[in-house]
Amino acid sequence: MNTNVVWHQTAVTKEERRQRNGHHSCVLWFTGLSGSGKSTVANAVSKKLFDLGIQNYVLDGDNVRHGLNKDLGFSAEDRTENIRRIGEVAKLFVDSGQFVLTAFISPFAQDRALVRGLVESDEFIEIYVKCPLEECEKRDPKGLYQKARNGEIRNFTGIDSPYEAPEAPELIIDTHLHSIHQCADQVIAYLRDRHFIKEDL
Numbered sequence: 705m706n707t708n709v710v711w712h713q714t715a716v717t718k719e720e721r722r723q724r725n726g727h728h729s730c731v732l733w734f735t736g737l738s739g740s741g742k743s744t745v746a747n748a749v750s751k752k753l754f755d756l757g758i759q760n761y762v763l764d765g766d767n768v769r770h771g772l773n774k775d776l777g778f779s780a781e782d783r784t785e786n787i788r789r790i791g792e793v794a795k796l797f798v799d800s801g802q803f804v805l806t807a808f809i810s811p812f813a814q815d816r817a818l819v820r821g822l823v824e825s826d827e828f829i830e831i832y833v834k835c836p837l838e839e840c841e842k843r844d845p846k847g848l849y850q851k852a853r854n855g856e857i858r859n860f861t862g863i864d865s866p867y868e869a870p871e872a873p874e875l876i877i878d879t880h881l882h883s884i885h886q887c888a889d890q891v892i893a894y895l896r897d898r899h900f901i902k903e904d905l
């Protein structure tokens with residue numbers, strides 16, 4: 705760590721940004737197996753928030769791994785570093801007064817706990833995108849499970865790399881039981897219940 709670097713207080717505060725935006729800011733942390741529906745539901749929620757006038761942005765596993773984290777692979781160490789960096793980016797989004805929706809497998813409970821600890825307790829909502837492995841394999845939107853089963857990809861989550869399901873997430877959405885629209889509405893209902901979305905919106 706560089707001890708000559710000091711945190712610079714910004715001229716505009718998080719509270720002032722929230723007031724200008726007319727809403728709170730927080731992390732919606734989607735976690736689940738590949739193909740469980742993280743990206744699909746996060747984007748559906750993003751659109752609904754956008755239509756309500758809520759500033760938000762989706763950070764997606766595939767996209768971030770093309771840029772910021774293109775030096776990282778899928779070993780346990782690299783996944784941990786992947787999530788740590790995303791957590792820091794998510795924190796900046798919260799500071800900017802926006803909702804940030806993250807769609808990463810984030811298979812390790814300890815890594816998710818680390819991110820939770822980066823922000824305030826009312827700024828982190830862990831959403832377990834629950835879907836049985838068999839269903840994810842059936843969907844196999846990118847054909848990666850097939851490759852993992854054929855031994856063409858190693859350390860694939862759910863096949864030969866572990867996924868630690870959240871023990872106490874704020875929300876669980878069962879994407880094999882409900883439609884995309886229903887799952888997105890479940891997230892929006894949670895946000896309304898907890899006043900992350902104001903009553904008049």
Ligand SMILES: Nc1ncnc2c1ncn2[C@@H]1O[C@H](COP(=O)(O)OS(=O)(=O)O)[C@@H](OP(=O)(O)O)[C@H]1O
Binds near residue numbers: 738769809861865
């Ligand atoms: N070995 C292995 N295991 C899991 N996933 C793999 C692997 N190799 C490539 N992919 C593709 O990368 C996406 C997962 O990236 P993440 O950054 O979300 O993973 S992690 O949180 O660091 O575990 C994941 O995307 P999603 O399907 O959107 O989850 C896969 O498309």
Ligand SMILES: Nc1ncnc2c1ncn2[C@@H]1O[C@H](COP(=O)(O)OP(=O)(O)O)[C@@H](O)[C@H]1O
Binds near residue numbers: 743807879882
């Ligand atoms: N209820 C649902 N929620 C989310 N995705 C669903 C649902 N039902 C079917 N799907 C399909 O499952 C796939 C999920 O893929 P994706 O969102 O990329 O998952 P992930 O980001 O978790 O890897 C998509 O093809 C999507 O259309």
